[in-house]
Amino acid sequence: MCQKNLDLMTSVVQAAKQTIDVCQEIFFEKRWNCSTILNAPKFLPDLTGGSREQAFVYSLAAGSLAQTIAKACSSGLTxxxxxxxxxTEPAPGNFRWGGCGDDVKFGVAFSRQFTDQTESRRKKRSKDVLMNVHNAHVGRKMLADSIAPICKCHGVSGSCSVKTCFKSLPALKVVAVMLQNRYSAAVEMGDNAAGISALQTTGSKKSSRSLSKRVASTDRLVFSSISPDYCLPDPSLGSVGTQGRECDKDSTGSSGCRSMCCGRGYVSEIVVQTFKCNCKYYWCCEVKCKVCRKLVEVHKCR
Known part of the structure; x- marks a missing residue:
């Protein structure tokens, strides 16, 4: 498939990179901070054992791929x-449809073929296979549902003589935040995957399709195994622990030292931070800044 779509491989790489960046950004203040995604393709058990985290990453990656491909279409890159x-519906207000909208239909189709093919090649229709396919579907659906009109005025000297709209997909972080909410409300597959062991032995395609349909009847993320607390390093669980992680001593949330350090306590130190300051714009067209320094107190888990 890669060889047949060489002109789209740059977009595939872009999708992988933004999946990593966005996942780590929105889980930055959590015990599980998506750091193990950097091990791809050799994932640790937190992303191979059927956890909530695996559900989130698969859904985000599928949505990311659909988005980058859709935007490659509208940008003329392929x-x-x-x-x-x-x-087919009327444009907002007194605008009309024009411009070049993101081809989300093609993006979703490509993402489905690219991501789900890997799962379909597995010999066993295991619970995790169904889980991965379902969660990828949720990610693509969340992306497709988030497309919205972008309306612009065109005309001479700033006039609005021509009013056009086109549909555009949002930044991946917008979709990731919605998926993070579904991550928190994810459902354990449990009896939803009843009969999988029988499917593996009988190879019944009819039963497999029926089971897939039942699992995919919801747009909620699903997982098949309970996640660890990620407090201590445990390679068998894919946990790297939180020792050395920065925390907020005044926060009562997930970024607070009490939660992040799992009751082990923390150490504090004064460090020097550098940052750009006193920036000035010089005509034309340069911005020059000074480098300032300040002392800050940093807290790290024991």
């Missing part, structure tokens, strides 16, 4: 697709 079809 000949395999182009602008999205003109919407």
């Amino acid at each position: 000949s395999k697709c182009g602008c999205a079809q003109i919407p």
Whole structure:
């Protein structure tokens, strides 16, 4: 598939990179901070054992791929697709449809083929296979549902003589935050995957399709194994622990030292931080800044 779509491989790489960046950004203040995603493709058990974290990463990655491909279409980076079809519903207000909308339909189709093919090649229709396929579907659906009109005015000297709208996908972080809410409310598959062991022995395609349909009947993320607390290093669970992680001694949330350090306490130190300051704009077209320093107190888990 890669060889047949060489012009889209740059977008695939971009999707992988932004999946890593966004995942680590929104879990920055959590015990599990998405750091193990950097081990790809050799994931640790936190991303292979059926956890909530695995559910989130699979859904985010599938949505990310659909987004980058859809935007590659509207940017003219490939000949395999182009602008999205003109919407059938009326444009907002007194605007009309124009411009070049993101081809989310092609992006979702490509993402489904690219991500789900790997799972479908597995010999056993295990619980995790169904889980991964379902969660990837949720990520793509969340992305597709988030597309929204962007309206602009065009005209001479700032006039609004031409008013056009096109549909555009948001930044991946917008979708990631929605998926993070579903991560918190994820459902353990449990009986939803009843009969999987029988499917593995009988190889019944009909039963497999029926089971997949039941599991995919919800747009909630699903997981098959309970996550550890990620407090201490445990390679068998994919936990790297929180020792040395920075925390906020005044926070009562997940970033607070009480939660982050799991009751082990923390050490404090004064460090020098450098930052840009007193920035000035010089015509044309340069911004020059000074480098300032300040002392800050940093707290790290024991």
